[in-house]
Amino acid sequence: MALPVLPISAAGAPRRGTTKRMDTFMTLLIDTVIPRTLDALEAELSASKPDQPVEAWVFEDAAARRAAEARLAAASVTARIRSAYKPLLCFFLEEVDRAALRQVTIRYPRHPQAHDRRFLAEAYPLAALLDGVALSFEAGEVALTYEVTLTAKDGTTATHSVFAPNRLRDGVLANCGWQRLLGEDGAALTTEFEALFAAAVETVRAQGWSDRIGAFDRLTVTVEMPGADQEIGWGDEVISFREAMHEDLFFTLREMLAPDAGLDRGARPGQIVPDIRATHGAARLRITGTMFAEADETASATIALETADRPLGMAQIRAALGALGGQRFSTLSREGREVAGLYKPGPGPAVLITAGQHANETSGVVGGLRAAQALMQDPESHFAYVPVENVDGYELHQRLIVQNPRHMHHAARFSALGDDLSPAMAEPDDERRARYEGIARSGAKLHINLHGYPAHEWTRPLSGYLPRGFEAWTMPKGFFLIVVHQKGWGEIAQALLAAVSARLAEDPALVAFNALRMDAMLAHTADSSFGVMNGIPVYLSEAATYTTPLTVITEAPDETIFGAAFVMQQTTQMRAALACVEAYLRLR
Numbered sequence: 411m412a413l414p415v416l417p418i419s420a421a422g423a424p425r426r427g428t429t430k431r432m433d434t435f436m437t438l439l440i441d442t443v444i445p446r447t448l449d450a451l452e453a454e455l456s457a458s459k460p461d462q463p464v465e466a467w468v469f470e471d472a473a474a475r476r477a478a479e480a481r482l483a484a485a486s487v488t489a490r491i492r493s494a495y496k497p498l499l500c501f502f503l504e505e506v507d508r509a510a511l512r513q514v515t516i517r518y519p520r521h522p523q524a525h526d527r528r529f530l531a532e533a534y535p536l537a538a539l540l541d542g543v544a545l546s547f548e549a550g551e552v553a554l555t556y557e558v559t560l561t562a563k564d565g566t567t568a569t570h571s572v573f574a575p576n577r578l579r580d581g582v583l584a585n586c587g588w589q590r591l592l593g594e595d596g597a598a599l600t601t602e603f604e605a606l607f608a609a610a611v612e613t614v615r616a617q618g619w620s621d622r623i624g625a626f627d628r629l630t631v632t633v634e635m636p637g638a639d640q641e642i643g644w645g646d647e648v649i650s651f652r653e654a655m656h657e658d659l660f661f662t663l664r665e666m667l668a669p670d671a672g673l674d675r676g677a678r679p680g681q682i683v684p685d686i687r688a689t690h691g692a693a694r695l696r697i698t699g700t701m702f703a704e705a706d707e708t709a710s711a712t713i714a715l716e717t718a719d720r721p722l723g724m725a726q727i728r729a730a731l732g733a734l735g736g737q738r739f740s741t742l743s744r745e746g747r748e749v750a751g752l753y754k755p756g757p758g759p760a761v762l763i764t765a766g767q768h769a770n771e772t773s774g775v776v777g778g779l780r781a782a783q784a785l786m787q788d789p790e791s792h793f794a795y796v797p798v799e800n801v802d803g804y805e806l807h808q809r810l811i812v813q814n815p816r817h818m819h820h821a822a823r824f825s826a827l828g829d830d831l832s833p834a835m836a837e838p839d840d841e842r843r844a845r846y847e848g849i850a851r852s853g854a855k856l857h858i859n860l861h862g863y864p865a866h867e868w869t870r871p872l873s874g875y876l877p878r879g880f881e882a883w884t885m886p887k888g889f890f891l892i893v894v895h896q897k898g899w900g901e902i903a904q905a906l907l908a909a910v911s912a913r914l915a916e917d918p919a920l921v922a923f924n925a926l927r928m929d930a931m932l933a934h935t936a937d938s939s940f941g942v943m944n945g946i947p948v949y950l951s952e953a954a955t956y957t958t959p960l961t962v963i964t965e966a967p968d969e970t971i972f973g974a975a976f977v978m979q980q981t982t983q984m985r986a987a988l989a990c991v992e993a994y995l996r997l998r
């Protein structure tokens with residue numbers, strides 16, 4: 411459907427019950443094509459035919475880089491084209507015979523405009539790939555080069571300097587392209603990956619919206635770019651330029667439009683949607699601002715809950731909730747979707763179970779439904795339940811995973827207003843009201859809040875690499891638990907953590923899964939913020955801000971997974987919720 415191009419009106423106040431407006435206003439902010447850097451480089455070198463070997467670093471997958479090298483060789487040009495992103499990992503994947511190694515020593519560089527262990531993090535998950543090899547990392551000099559010493563099983567030793575091209579962008583050290591003749595310094599090469607990002611940021615900055623929250627309902631940043639996703643061959647890890655572009659664009663634009671967003675999750679810049687698509691040709695950037703119209707819904711097949719290996723469609727969730735019975739309650743979201751819940755009275759101490767506060771975390775939705783089904787069969791149980799809190803985000807996630815099923819899509823974490831469904835929201839005025847209704851009806855003092863996080867590394871290569879404000883969430887450490895309690899509830903919080911972690915540890919596959927990921931993460935970070943109980947990472951803290959005196963938050967590495975991995979996480983979510991209810995009944 412062709413859409414009329416009209417100015418964006420000021421909006422942003424919660425809108426309820428306006429699901430059937432037929433008009434959709436749209437403003438086109440930019441539509442531009444940017445040549446593919448690898449093609450331009452190939453054309454330039456084929457024409458100039460340098461008589462020395464050339465080295466270049468671009469944001470392209472290994473297959474595309476090897477193919478370009480081969481075509482250049484046929485044109486009598488010797489070139490080595492490397493990855494500008496995660497260069498040390500790619501060095502080991504592409505240029506080292508890992509099976510022949512006995513010992514590896516790596517001095518990783520540091521830089522005053524980067525996190526002290528940024529280059530150690532960027533090498534992730536090398537430690538896991540070098541299983542059985544004696545590996546040591548050492549902090550090195552202020553530089554842009556990893557110094558690598560390889561000792562083979564036959565005793566021979568080789569040293570390599572692995573260049574990591576970076577430049578300062580907005581005051582932070584960020585990955586960039588590079589070009590040089592072998593043995594020379596060369597210079598930064600502005601790639602299409604960086605040009606797309608810069609053009610998007612400049613286009614939005616030029617609107618002068620930072621002091622005018624709510625200038626649009628939905629800001630869609632459509633990017634077409636080269637670079638196929640590459641499996642690393644360990645866990646769920648993948649090198650994905652498109653996923654990195656989504657994450658960096660989303661958070662950079664959010665930070666720009668809502669400057670306090672890092673500290674104040676309540677900032678409401680509107681819904682920002684990076685829609686990143688693959689192409690083999692020139693890159694393209696298109697940004698539109700639109701107003702919400704009909705609250706549509708992505709169609710999805712109904713699947714069995716016990717073996718659900720992917721996120722459920724909203725129609726199935728609605729039907730499953732309806733089949734549970736109990737007393738229904740509901741409210742409307744910002745876009746006008748129903749947020750439904752149920753209350754089941756009973757003699758036991760009441761609990762509230764919710765999922766989908768962050769809608770790109772989908773295993774808790776399945777696990778929550780399965781737990782609610784089990785609890786409905788128990789005449790003693792007493793609970794309120796909201797299967798999906800952030801229904802607008804959930805619909806966005808359903809749309810985004812059609813294009814890129816295995817990307818983390820943090821745009822869908824937030825509400826349609828662009829904020830987190832924050833636990834500190836005192837007077838909810840939209841979808842948050844479902845949670846408060848559940849607490850009011852049941853009198854629950856315990857909130858079981860089912861969450862997830864990325865199952866593979868989360869990065870922002872164009873803004874300092876580590877995601878600002880989320881540095882502790884960049885690498886998976888398995889299924890973990892967070893318990894937050896108000897004053898006077900510390901003892902029961904501690905006992906609950908012990909009981910739930912012990913129950914989860916009855917699954918040896920989960921404990922083994924967690925151990926592998928914790929080992930890989932700890933080799934590449936210095937995170938000591940969490941404890942471990944029964945093989946489960948745990949956090950325990952006191953805070954007055956949460957709605958209930960006691961909150962148990964599950965964290966499943968689920969944002970990017972399908973198949974057996976998803977079945978494992980959603981089943982663990984169910985087990986955690988039921989273990990929590992069982993232990994609470996005993997401890998109260």
Ligand SMILES: [Zn+2]
Nearest residue numbers: 768771861862
């Ligand atoms: Zn979450």
